[in-house]
Amino acid sequence: MRRYSQRQSLFTLSEINVTPLLDLAFVLLIIFMITTPLLESSMNLVIPSSSAKNPPINKSQVQTVSIDRAETIRFNNQVVDLGTLTVQLSELKQKNPDIAIVIRPDRELPVQKLIGLMDALQRAGITKLGIATRAEPK
Numbered sequence: 001m002r003r004y005s006q007r008q009s010l011f012t013l014s015e016i017n018v019t020p021l022l023d024l025a026f027v028l029l030i031i032f033m034i035t036t037p038l039l040e041s042s043m044n045l046v047i048p049s050s051s052a053k054n055p056p057i058n059k060s061q062v063q064t065v066s067i068d069r070a071e072t073i074r075f076n077n078q079v080v081d082l083g084t085l086t087v088q089l090s091e092l093k094q095k096n097p098d099i100a101i102v103i104r105p106d107r108e109l110p111v112q113k114l115i116g117l118m119d120a121l122q123r124a125g126i127t128k129l130g131i132a133t134r135a136e137p138k
Contacts, residue, residue: 064104068106069109100130102131114131
């Protein structure tokens with residue numbers, strides 16, 4: 001009887017099976033197709049910081065301007081229109097150049113109305129401006 005050794009049964013592969021490589025390539029392609037639109041729509045913001053401290057502001061120099069969702073503007077709890085507000089703030093700016101304004105907008109107020117109010121403050125020459133917010137409960 002003839003014996004065949006295992007050495008004779010070993011042979012080399014002359015072809016590489018590319019099916020698993022194609023599967024991997026297609027999976028990576030799908031992953032990149034899904035994640036690329038998400039990366040393009042995100043914004044990378046670098047928030048500016050400053051080591052300088054803001055000088056303290058006297059409470060007497062702070063005036064409040066409130067605007068509700070019905071677009072009613074109140075300057076120190078008195079109802080005014082946008083033109084009158086600009087005139088009053090210009091007079092206050094001439095009397096006291098260090099005046100500061102705090103805007104108290106309603107949560108449901110459209111952003112464009114808030115921008116219009118801020119434009120009126122800019123026309124009056126007000127440079128110290130803040131927007132009152134409320135901290136979210138944790």
